[in-house]
Amino acid sequence: MLSNLITLKKSTFSSLGRYFSIKLPDEPSFLEQVGLYFDQAAKYTDLPQGLLKYIKGCNVVLSVKFPIELTRNGKSDLHVVEAFRAQHSHHKLPTKGGIRYSEDVCQNEVEALASLMTFKCACVDVPFGGGKGGIKINHRKFTEEELQRITRRFTVELLQKKFIGPAIDVPAPDYGTGPREMGWIMNTYTAYNPDDINGHGVVTGKGIRQGGIRGRAQATGLGLYFAVRETMKLEKNAKSIGLSVGLKDKKVIVTGLGNVGYWAAHFFNDLGKSKVVGVSEWNGAVYNPDGLDVEALLKYKQEHGTLLNFPGAQNIPNPEDIMSMDCDILLPCALEAQINKTTAPKIKAKVIGEGANGPCTFEGDRILNEKGCIIVPDLYANAGGVTVSYFEWLKNLSHVRFGRMTKKYEENSKSILVDKLETKFGKKFTDREKKLIVQGAGEEDLVNSGLESTMVDSFKQIEEIKNTQKISYRMAAYILSIKKIALSYTDVGLWP
Numbered sequence: 001m002l003s004n005l006i007t008l009k010k011s012t013f014s015s016l017g018r019y020f021s022i023k024l025p026d027e028p029s030f031l032e033q034v035g036l037y038f039d040q041a042a043k044y045t046d047l048p049q050g051l052l053k054y055i056k057g058c059n060v061v062l063s064v065k066f067p068i069e070l071t072r073n074g075k076s077d078l079h080v081v082e083a084f085r086a087q088h089s090h091h092k093l094p095t096k097g098g099i100r101y102s103e104d105v106c107q108n109e110v111e112a113l114a115s116l117m118t119f120k121c122a123c124v125d126v127p128f129g130g131g132k133g134g135i136k137i138n139h140r141k142f143t144e145e146e147l148q149r150i151t152r153r154f155t156v157e158l159l160q161k162k163f164i165g166p167a168i169d170v171p172a173p174d175y176g177t178g179p180r181e182m183g184w185i186m187n188t189y190t191a192y193n194p195d196d197i198n199g200h201g202v203v204t205g206k207g208i209r210q211g212g213i214r215g216r217a218q219a220t221g222l223g224l225y226f227a228v229r230e231t232m233k234l235e236k237n238a239k240s241i242g243l244s245v246g247l248k249d250k251k252v253i254v255t256g257l258g259n260v261g262y263w264a265a266h267f268f269n270d271l272g273k274s275k276v277v278g279v280s281e282w283n284g285a286v287y288n289p290d291g292l293d294v295e296a297l298l299k300y301k302q303e304h305g306t307l308l309n310f311p312g313a314q315n316i317p318n319p320e321d322i323m324s325m326d327c328d329i330l331l332p333c334a335l336e337a338q339i340n341k342t343t344a345p346k347i348k349a350k351v352i353g354e355g356a357n358g359p360c361t362f363e364g365d366r367i368l369n370e371k372g373c374i375i376v377p378d379l380y381a382n383a384g385g386v387t388v389s390y391f392e393w394l395k396n397l398s399h400v401r402f403g404r405m406t407k408k409y410e411e412n413s414k415s416i417l418v419d420k421l422e423t424k425f426g427k428k429f430t431d432r433e434k435k436l437i438v439q440g441a442g443e444e445d446l447v448n449s450g451l452e453s454t455m456v457d458s459f460k461q462i463e464e465i466k467n468t469q470k471i472s473y474r475m476a477a478y479i480l481s482i483k484k485i486a487l488s489y490t491d492v493g494l495w496p
């Protein structure tokens with residue numbers, strides 16, 4: 001079956017599913033928007049048109065419909081579930097990308113998201129092709145048991161079509177999914193493939209007990225923090241938007257207090273010493289110009305199911321309105337197209353850090369650039385998640401936790417060094433100093449350091465192209481990615 005799919009590259013299997021994503025009035029679809037960015041960037045390369053066309057298009061898309069038995073109001077009936085998985089590029093394998101649960105899921109959306117995954121992985125040197133999947137459901141309307149049956153059934157559909165496996169295609173969390181869903185997928189895969197010793201590597205973003213990695217949950221938010229931190233470190237950037245260098249005391253608004261949004265808010269507060277003044281959710285937003293207590297806000301959301309009426313904050317009933325409130329940095333961390341032709345002119349932020357995929361439409365991006373905003377683009381800014389997913393996959397293939405073989409050895413040898421230094425200089429370190437110097441790196445330390453180094457190195461590569469060509473960060477990131485993907489094809493040539 002896989003060989004069939006591969007020979008039918010560039011075709012799609014969806015005659016059944018809804019094709020188009022939510023179309024804003026007068027704006028192209030999500031997939032067309034990614035195509036427009038790609039075409040704009042491609043003009044800065046001297047790559048042949050045929051190769052560019054191949055890199056741009058989505059290789060294969062699987063569209064399935066399957067039945068689930070549901071009981072509603074005491075009556076049992078079949079409910080038909082629609083789901084998709086797109087593999088945009090096989091220039092590196094496995095393909096990689098999240099699975100989202102949302103009522104807006106459609107073929108156009110998963111293709112757009114899968115292509116962003118290809119460019120994202122290339123941008124930060126993560127050796128995967130791009131993939132993305134989605135189940136068209138409102139996860140809030142199903143019980144945990146029903147969600148489990150839907151997830152496991154979709155996994156079986158993927159298995160039957162050879163669309164999943166540690167060497168083929170490796171899903172991860174996205175909007176509406178998390179470690180729980182990844183655990184169900186892994187358990188279903190390993191039940192059908194008990195002889196696959198690398199079975200745990202079939203998904204990333206799993207819970208730690210299921211073979212997940214410490215630091216994955218935080219990774220996208222932390223990566224977003226590193227990305228914006230690097231951008232605001234540069235004096236020329238800060239000057240161009242009339243702000244001081246750095247993140248300290250900058251007013252931040254976050255849309256979506258989910259996995260990406262919460263951790264981004266946490267790190268901007270904690271590490272950046274910024275002030276989170278506004279946060280939105282799908283059913284409302286809250287604003288406080290003196291700063292919100294992010295940890296208390298998350299607890300409030302978990303207890304009340306809403307952010308509204310959070311003590312000391314002003315309610316903003318329409319979540320979209322939060323984007324036009326006063327702030328320096330806006331972090332869109334919910335769904336795509338939030339910043340568009342209508343909302344972009346009202347935005348007061350000078351810096352946009354794209355935690356979500358595709359939060360700015362092509363027109364929204366044009367308007368913000370015209371206003372002089374700095375946009376740290378999705379394909380770089382939210383790449384922390386897939387970077388740490390790569391580390392998790394490596395952990396699963398090597399069957400050992402990072403740091404397990406080295407931590408104690410490092411501690412012993414550094415203790416000897418500290419003792420020698422104390423004897424030589426006749427002075428003692430304090431217990432705290434000693435602990436800091438001696439402690440060996442554990443899994444989370446190594447993950448965070450690998451993530452920071454990835455985000456810093458990629459920023460330098462993007463910055464160099466930006467300066468040479470005098471273009472936006474988005475264009476520079478696309479050019480960087482397109483050139484890397486092209487090289488992986490031209491290095492080996494075409495076969496057969």
Ligand SMILES: NC(=O)C1=CN([C@@H]2O[C@H](COP(=O)(O)OP(=O)(O)OC[C@H]3O[C@@H](n4cnc5c(N)ncnc54)[C@H](OP(=O)(O)O)[C@@H]3O)[C@@H](O)[C@H]2O)C=CC1
Nearest residue numbers: 174175176256257258259260280281282334356357382385
């Ligand atoms: N998870 C990851 O590692 C990565 C995710 N991304 C992207 O980040 C974005 C968010 O993903 P993730 O954080 O994982 O998803 P989550 O499901 O964890 O969080 C999304 C949050 O957005 C809220 N929300 C929904 N609609 C709106 C709205 N109209 N306005 C404001 N908030 C809204 C949701 O509310 P509620 O909880 O009530 O549903 C939820 O809290 C997506 O675009 C995803 O593709 C990108 C890279 C990696």
Ligand SMILES: O=C(O)CCC(=O)C(=O)O
Nearest residue numbers: 096097098172385386389
């Ligand atoms: O962690 C991954 O594999 C992918 C995360 C993701 O879906 C994304 O970056 O959009």
